[in-house]
Amino acid sequence: MLLNVIERGPDTQDANPDLPPVVLLHGMFGRARNLGFVQRRLATTRRTLALDLRNHGESPHGPASYPTMADDVRETLAYYNASPAMLLGHSMGGKTAMMLALTHPELVHSLLVADIAPAEGGFTRMDIPTGLENLEFPATLDRAGADALLHPLIPNEAVRQLMIQNMRLGDNPGWEIGLKEIMDGLPAIMGWPDFPEGTVYNGPTLFIRGEISPYIQPKNYPAMRALFPHYTLETISGAGHWVHVDAPKRFAELVEDFAKL
Template identity: 40%
Template sequence: MSILDLSFSEAGEGPPLVILHGLFGNKRNWGAISKVLSKTYRVLSVDLRNHGESPWDEEMTYPAMAGDIAGLIEKQIGGPARVIGHSMGGKASMILALEQPDLVEKLVVADIPPAPRDSGLMAYVTAMQELDVAGMTRRSEAEEALAPAIPERMIRTFLAQNLAPAEGGGLTWKINLDVIEKAMPNIEGFPDIDSDHAFEKPSLHLTGANSTHVLPRHHAEIERLFPNSEIEAIPDAGHWLHAEQPALFLEAVESFLS
């Protein structure tokens, strides 16, 4: 398993805090949140492998992602960090905490359980792959072309954030769609973890009250693997709870981390 040198942006001074995005996301998605948190913390917002400005690799498993994050923490921080992970980044952060607890001081997991889940996101991958982005010049063209497959405007705008100008004209995806397509069973899954590897330090598991990602049946598994955990729902929020209710999300996170 190769350890990749991840791209990240940094802001603020203070105790180190690492932020990990979800599938199809990148470090820029967390700009508003990291700006607030950087008043108290040294915030490192990270691009996970096959996303953003980080390297691409054929392996797309949670142990591989956790290995990348561990390498970044060891290289850039040199000791334990507070970690926030959303969705796919939340699963990667949980594996990091379970496998290398000495690198995680406190853990915040946003709207994802330590369990497999059929996400339905392969439809997004297919829709993105089928676009002729090389013939486009603006993200808005891609958003419009995605509309028949993805009616939700917010999701189309989010996905189009992964487009960038290509050398020689047109646009190109800054996300490794072919590897993500092959790795979707890994991304939707979660490794089997023995109770002996439970993360004993504090963890906060935030859910969107309107989201179906974390259900009451998942609470026992969260408590088994994270015995020192709090589970809290953000009202009037779905899966993208940090974007839908940023003030409430920040209030919960800042209260827990301090």
């Protein structure tokens, strides 16, 4: 599946041909522009591509699993002649990036995974407000109306705004994302497949975890070391799962330092 891409790069005179392109992969219910502030900073010196993963943003819909999502990224990178690339993925996007690195290491120059481990976790059905699938939309809807419509289901302001970006507003409103496909694929998205013994990605790998997030724990370190033997781990103090939102300056600094490798 060919994915929707937002591409940014430097003016020709500022481009460094020795730097690999950077590919940014968002988390569940996100979209390509969610990592836009990092993309803009990196794009001053190199080519960058932010992708809408399947069922998200403006990309097509279809059954969701990490093998299929990683294959979407592979196909898209081939179409854009953008590999080997540095992959940067948050949450579900991080698992997708890890999957591609492990199955097609030749396409991945380096790997940065934001707040997710190669293990089960990262999202649960309990995190998703009940009733989203059966939400009844009015004949027309603006942003204020969407906020009011979701408020009973999603009291948290930040999560509510995240979900509003996945709505089609105006006349004939509804979900723009493949909500049914996401829900059907949730067990696979929450999970993580087993790999044959000896499967590794030997390239540079950085995990960034939020200090108060539960998704990278010491119990995950053996699997991280087995699959990504050259990984390093950075913790951002005071940040939760949305590390790039909670601490954008520190997150961007870590990304830019890693991108120099």
